[in-house]
Amino acid sequence: MSVHMTRLSIxxxxxxxxxxxxxxxxxxxxxxxxxxxxGRPPLELLTLILRSTVGSRFGIEDLALFMxxxxxxxxxxxxxxxxxxxxxxxxxQFYAGAVAASAIGLFGTMPAIVEIPLMAVGGILAGMVWIxxxxxxxxxxxxxxxxxxxxxxxxxxxxxxxLATGPWADHVTGALASTExxxxxxxxxxxxxxxxxxxxxLAVIALAAFLSRSRFGYESAVVGAxxxxxxxxxxxxxxxxxxxxxxxxxxxxxxxxxxVSGTVHRLQGGLANNYxxxxxxxxxxxxxSCLALIPAALLMGFIxxxxxxxxxxxxxxxxxxxxxxxxxxxxAVGDELSAYARPAIQPKTSGQTS
Amino acid sequence: xxxxxxxxxxxxAGLAPGVPALLGLRGIAKYFPGVIANEDVSLDVYAGExxxxxxxxxxxxxxxxxVVTGLYQPxxxxxxxxxxxxxxxxxxxxxxxxxxxVHQHFKLVSRFTVAENxxxxxxxxxxxxxxxxxxxxxxxxxxQFGLPIRSNATVETLSAGEQQRVEILRVLxxxxxxxxxxxxxxxxxxxxxxxxxxxxxxxxxEGGAVIIISHKLDEIMSLSDRISVLRHGRLVGTHRTAETTxxxxxxxxxxxxxxxxxxxxxxxxxxxxAATPMVLHGVSARDDRDVIRLHPLDLELRAGEVLGVxxxxxxxxxxxxxLLTGLRAPSGGMITLNGRDVTGAxxxxxxxNGVGHVPEDRLRHALAPSLSVADNAVLREYDRPPVGxxxxxxxxxxxxxxxTLAERARVMLPGVHVAIRALSGGNQQRLVLERxxxxxxxxxxxxxxxxxxxxxxxxxxxxxxAQARDRGVAVVLMSEDLDExxxxxxxxxxxxxxxxxxxxxxxxxxxxxxxxxxSGRTEGSVAA
Numbered sequence: 001m002s003v004h005m006t007r008l009s010i011x012x013x014x015x016x017x018x019x020x021x022x023x024x025x026x027x028x029x030x031x032x033x034x035x036x037x038x039g040r041p042p043l044e045l046l047t048l049i050l051r052s053t054v055g056s057r058f059g060i061e062d063l064a065l066f067m068x069x070x071x072x073x074x075x076x077x078x079x080x081x082x083x084x085x086x087x088x089x090x091x092x093q094f095y096a097g098a099v100a101a102s103a104i105g106l107f108g109t110m111p112a113i114v115e116i117p118l119m120a121v122g123g124i125l126a127g128m129v130w131i132x133x134x135x136x137x138x139x140x141x142x143x144x145x146x147x148x149x150x151x152x153x154x155x156x157x158x159x160x161x162x163l164a165t166g167p168w169a170d171h172v173t174g175a176l177a178s179t180e181x182x183x184x185x186x187x188x189x190x191x192x193x194x195x196x197x198x199x200x201x202l203a204v205i206a207l208a209a210f211l212s213r214s215r216f217g218y219e220s221a222v223v224g225a226x227x228x229x230x231x232x233x234x235x236x237x238x239x240x241x242x243x244x245x246x247x248x249x250x251x252x253x254x255x256x257x258x259x260v261s262g263t264v265h266r267l268q269g270g271l272a273n274n275y276x277x278x279x280x281x282x283x284x285x286x287x288x289s290c291l292a293l294i295p296a297a298l299l300m301g302f303i304x305x306x307x308x309x310x311x312x313x314x315x316x317x318x319x320x321x322x323x324x325x326x327x328x329x330x331x332a333v334g335d336e337l338s339a340y341a342r343p344a345i346q347p348k349t350s351g352q353t354s
Numbered sequence: 355x356x357x358x359x360x361x362x363x364x365x366x367a368g369l370a371p372g373v374p375a376l377l378g379l380r381g382i383a384k385y386f387p388g389v390i391a392n393e394d395v396s397l398d399v400y401a402g403e404x405x406x407x408x409x410x411x412x413x414x415x416x417x418x419x420x421v422v423t424g425l426y427q428p429x430x431x432x433x434x435x436x437x438x439x440x441x442x443x444x445x446x447x448x449x450x451x452x453x454x455x456v457h458q459h460f461k462l463v464s465r466f467t468v469a470e471n472x473x474x475x476x477x478x479x480x481x482x483x484x485x486x487x488x489x490x491x492x493x494x495x496x497x498q499f500g501l502p503i504r505s506n507a508t509v510e511t512l513s514a515g516e517q518q519r520v521e522i523l524r525v526l527x528x529x530x531x532x533x534x535x536x537x538x539x540x541x542x543x544x545x546x547x548x549x550x551x552x553x554x555x556x557x558x559x560e561g562g563a564v565i566i567i568s569h570k571l572d573e574i575m576s577l578s579d580r581i582s583v584l585r586h587g588r589l590v591g592t593h594r595t596a597e598t599t600x601x602x603x604x605x606x607x608x609x610x611x612x613x614x615x616x617x618x619x620x621x622x623x624x625x626x627x628a629a630t631p632m633v634l635h636g637v638s639a640r641d642d643r644d645v646i647r648l649h650p651l652d653l654e655l656r657a658g659e660v661l662g663v664x665x666x667x668x669x670x671x672x673x674x675x676x677l678l679t680g681l682r683a684p685s686g687g688m689i690t691l692n693g694r695d696v697t698g699a700x701x702x703x704x705x706x707n708g709v710g711h712v713p714e715d716r717l718r719h720a721l722a723p724s725l726s727v728a729d730n731a732v733l734r735e736y737d738r739p740p741v742g743x744x745x746x747x748x749x750x751x752x753x754x755x756x757x758t759l760a761e762r763a764r765v766m767l768p769g770v771h772v773a774i775r776a777l778s779g780g781n782q783q784r785l786v787l788e789r790x791x792x793x794x795x796x797x798x799x800x801x802x803x804x805x806x807x808x809x810x811x812x813x814x815x816x817x818x819x820a821q822a823r824d825r826g827v828a829v830v831l832m833s834e835d836l837d838e839x840x841x842x843x844x845x846x847x848x849x850x851x852x853x854x855x856x857x858x859x860x861x862x863x864x865x866x867x868x869x870x871x872x873s874g875r876t877e878g879s880v881a882a
Binding site for chain 1: 680681700701702703704705706711713718719720721722723724725729732733734736737742745746747748749
């Protein structure tokens with residue numbers, strides 16, 4: 001009889017960690033082999049990547065700036081996924097938040113201490129407004145949020161291009177598809193790392209605490225796991241769906257506000273830089289844990305940073321997409337394989353056959 | 355390979371020596387993570403016999419049938435068909451070999467006609483065929499196998515019994531020689547059960563073989579020729595039905611003798627003038643398509659009394675259960691709870707005012723299977739101290755709550771943080787029942803609480819309902835098992851086709867009277 005591998009229904013966290021680490025290692029090796037096959041020296045590139053990311057002050061600052069929006073868009077997607085809702089529109093809500101913040105930042109006349117909180121609130125509200133229609137349609141009519149949130153991304157992106165090339169276009173420097181520099185910006189704390197990084201970190205931690213300690217966190221978990229049981233327990237299912245999606249949109253909107261007011265300082269076409277979509281990757285990497293969004297965002301930020309380094313080494317920008325896909329797949333395979341183990345109960349007949 | 359072959363002494367009576375079995379199982383084993391689903395199962399099924407398969411929940415009956423029908427591959431052992439070893443790569447191969455299964459939940463397309471369903475996915479269905487020709491073929495099959503059907507009716511308009519006939523006919527028309535039925539009588543009225551058994555006996559007498567899975571021992575004793583019992587995935591015995599008894603079978607199934615009590619004496623005498631915590635005045639219900647499901651009815655629930663609701667499944671019981679627990683707003687009439695008008699109030703209002711509910715499908719309606727035992731334990735009381743209150747939720751308090759609940763329900767937990775779907779059906783039901791009894795200060799509605807449970811779990815569940823009654827709770831017990839209704843009820847309500855036929859005191863009720871009411875005959879015509 002052959003050795004049986006069986007699938008564990010509950011996989012210990014340590015197994016998952018090992019499986020993922022091995023998966024990452026395999027992904028890195030595949031990238032290395034590919035680079036070698038292209039005639040690039042992989043070890044030299046690896047050294048370059050490490051030096052320009054975690055190995056230097058500027059690298060770490062860059063990494064933190066990449067992590068900032070990823071933590072928030074990751075959280076935005078994650079709160080939905082937690083209850084079985086897929087907000088694919090974080091990209092659009094990100095833009096909406098950025099537009100609202102830019103409007104205040106460009107045309108407001110108040111002191112920064114008043115205006116920055118106002119921009120944050122405006123960003124969050126704009127993100128909520130952008131998801132409101134898909135959220136209401138999902139909550140009361142059962143319309144799939146996946147399609148509606150996705151389609152609104154393109155609308156938001158085009159509006160930003162319109163604003164940045166039309167009414168809000170920069171007439172001072174003549175930059176393409178960009179507004180002028182916002183009058184106020186998030187204060188920088190450590191080099192280029194602004195307060196938005198810490199705000200995002202705090203937001204993820206607060207979200208984790210809120211969901212595990214609040215009635216809303218419990219109710220939404222039940223609604224997500226089994227709406228029938230939620231109705232049986234007297235919970236307002238539609239209202240919970242609506243609030244979860246609004247929360248999701250608000251987080252993505254906040255990400256947009258922080259990006260435009262802390263990192264970019266201008267509303268630009270393409271500002272979202274796929275952060276909304278990459279939020280899906282971050283949320284999936286984090287699996288069931290909210291706090292795991294932080295390392296997941298770090299990994300994603302590292303990949304983005306790697307892509308830029310590779311670009312400076314004359315390797316195509318689309319390498320980032322390939323590497324992201326590879327890492328996702330390697331981690332998914334690692335997750336799956338870590339669930340397999342020798343059965344706890346060995347078939348008694350084994351060993352008695354030839 | 356070490357295996358125990360079937361005992362020759364248990365071959366069907368009167369079988370000529372040397373006749374090979376239609377299907378033989380030798381040392382079948384199937385393992386799942388940490389679980390032995392089947393191990394060393396060897397049994398023979400002969401042409402011309404009805405072979406019953408008994409066992410508790412989780413004894414491995416379904417897994418074994420999935421192996422036989424090609425859905426699973428055995429991890430050890432072999433299948434022998436007509437004396438030759440076979441391997442079924444999938445259900446198609448099993449069907450081609452003449453093995454067909456009728457599942458507990460029918461697999462028909464509800465919008466299609468009977469004739470269309472019969473011909474779906476069948477190699478012999480002609481490519482081009484008019485509906486009339488299709489129906490003619492269906493009628494011919496119906497006559498051939500002696501199973502009357504209405505070939506031009508759409509499946510959704512059929513009763514459960516008629517749908518089952520279509521399923522059986524579909525299997526037989528594909529040339530099945532071995533027919534496997536999983537709990538076929540659960541959804542049938544007594545009349546339909548008799549019709550089914552007639553058809554099965556006819557199939558057997560014409561040389562077919564039947565494997566029937568059932569929890570209903572009386573039926574098994576009257577129908578089957580031989581009985582095999584599984585326990586913990588292993589075959590513990592095969593018997594000629596004539597040579598065994600129900601108590602022996604129960605002992606074999608659960609490893610110890612057990613019986614279900616026929617009555618549950620009260621600890622306090624019945625108070626005939628007890629309060630009525632819930633009263634329904636002319637209450638009716640319509641479904642989402644505005645079709646009337648429950649005709650206006652008047653009903654009083656009395657404290658410290660069990661009201662049994664008898665009726666064939668699907669005659670308005672789900673609707674009545676939903677009305678009593680606030681899950682459905684009545685389309686007419688008025689409901690009062692503790693003297694207050696609660697017509698149209700939410701399920702939350704009902705539960706906060708002391709209405710507990712054990713719904714018929716606990717995994718779908720009363721539990722969130724993927725969430726932890728702790729999260730499920732607090733489903734009714736998460737919004738009040740100690741677990742919650744004022745928007746808070748305490749996971750540690752929820753865990754403590756779950757431990758206490760499990761202790762009271764006498765459930766051994768692997769831990770409060772494991773997903774509740776990892777628990778056995780019996781333990782899930784105990785937890786749900788205990789959780790609901792906690793909040794049921796006025797009314798406890800239990801819909802088919804014994805469905806899918808084995809005899810030990812049923813006994814525990816009934817004792818819990820009797821205790822609730824003794825504490826003064828108005829208990830409503832819906833069941834398809836008349837023995838259960840008679841054992842526990844003080845009054846019996848009978849539903850048929852969405853009408854409340856009568857409410858009879860237990861002392862005046864007998865099986866014939868209830869059975870007649872269940873099939874729609876009114877009191878007047880019964881007396882006549």
